[in-house]
Amino acid sequence: MSVPTTGPSKLKKKHIRVKHQKVKLFRANEPLLSVFMWGVNHTINELSHVSIPVMLLPDDFRAYSKLKVDNHLFNKENMPSHFKVKEYCPLVFRNLRDRFAIDDLDYKESLTRSQPIPDDSSGKSGAKFYQSYDRLFILKTLTSEEVERMHSFLKHYHPYIVERHGKTLLPQYLGMYRLTVDGIEHYLVATRNVFSNHLNIHRKYDLKGSTVDREASEKELEKELPTLKDNDFLKQGVRIDIGEAAKEKLLETLTADVEFLTKLHLMDYSLLLGVHECGRGEAEAEAARARPPDADTDRDTDSDSDTDNRHADGPRGFGRQTSLRYEGIIPELDIYAIPSQEGAPKKEIYFVALIDVLTHYGVKKQAAKAAKTVKYGSNVDGISTCDPEQYGKRFIEFVAKAIEGN
Structure with missing residues (x-):
């Protein structure tokens, strides 16, 4: 049976507005940081x-994720409309973050809520450094050769971290990236910040256990918080006054790390030492508490500003320390x-870790050793360039002498 019709049916047309997914922008003063x-x-x-895999496989150390973005909706003043992002060994680094008790969401929040802050801690390599806005993480630019060295190092580093249950003074490597902006490739590695994000560092040293050419330059000394070196450390008569039990524990970890680096023929690493003077900090x-509110140097963390006065390298923006009790809370x-x-004699807090651990004792370093031997003589044992075994032994001896026991 057919149903009669009285003419063409009339459907009421409803205008449907297409909703475009909002693109999240990350505003930074440098396109690279965006x-x-x-x-x-x-x-x-x-x-x-x-x-999460039960165990990592060899392929995980060669893996990467890669993405190319062409988005003309981006406001070019804040975000390039064409760029590429490559993350190296994503599962390996996720596993390392887990070993170091760093939650992925916390890691993302620290590095994306507000732009990283440029840091003036540059060495001879010319690398650029940045801190996450909350000062928990450090970003360092790498060369393509250093990326290759990191890949080689990771295969040994990850098992060592597992074996040590994360107990190490080696850098805590948390992620490595290649960013292509305007056709130029940039490489960045993320590590945990050695220094506190709530206690200021008043003195800072880069120590190699070497005495030849190991003093801060005039240019370095002009900085608000210069990085001092071995001869400066010795001239000042600095002692790491932590007691016998803490000294034994520190040297056990340091010795294990140095033996690990020596087996990989790595040398030229440094002990980064930061000193917080408790009296000065209080x-x-x-x-800071006495300042009126409008004079407070702490910034809103969502600010688009390229600076943030809560800087790990200087006595600025100290309001967040307030009345923390040091004992019990520091570790x-x-x-x-x-x-x-x-x-x-003096109440202090020491921040101690190894940095710059990827230098291989190859042809260049052997040539540098030969050149310094000609310049200073073969009997000088204070030159920084020497074979890994000698370097490690001298390094441990230097640190052991600098630590005050009973």
Whole structure:
């Protein structure tokens, strides 16, 4: 049976507005940082959908994720409309973050909520450094050769971290990226910040256990917080006054790390030492509390400004320290921190870690050793360039002498 019709049916047309998904922009003063923030946000979100493997496989150390973005909707003043993001060994670094008790969402928040802050800690390599806005993480630019060295190093580094249950003074490598902006490739590695994000560092040293050409330059000394070197350290008569038990524990970890580096024929690494003077810190905190609110140097973390006065390298923006009790809370907040021993002449907190661990004792270093031997003589044992075994032995001896026991 057919149903009669009275003419063509009339349907009421409803105008449907197409909703475009809002593109999250990451505003930074450098296009590179905008792309980095976008990339970390994307890669961490993608990893959240990947199941955690029971164990890492050799292929995981060669793996990468890669993305090319062509988006004309981006405001070019904030974000390039064409860029590429490559994350190296994503599962390896996720596993390392887990070993170092760093949650992926916290990592993403620190690196994307507000732009990383340029840091003036540059060495001979010419690398650029940045801090996450909350000062928890450090970004360092790499060369393509250093990326290759990192790949080679990771295969040994990851098993060592597993074996040590994360107990190490080696850099905590958390992610490595290649960012292509305006056709230029940039490489960045993320590590945990050695220094505190709530206690200021008042003195800073880069120590190799070497005495030849190992003093801060005039240019370095002009900085608000210069990086001093071995001869400066010796002239000042600095002692790491932590007591016998803490000294034994520190040297055990340091010796294990140095033996690991020696087996890989690595040398030229440094001990990074930061000193927080508790009395001075309390006075700065008191001064910060006394300032009127509009004079506070702490910034809103969502600010688009390219600077942030809560800088790990200088006594600025000290308001957040307030009245923290040092005992009991320091190891919990700062994994690299060791407080001075009870009864020490001066109450201090020491931040100690190894840095710059990827230099291989190859042809260049052997040539440098030969050149320095000609210049200073073969009997000088203070030159920084020497074979890995000799370097490691001298390094441990230097640090052991610098630590005050009983």
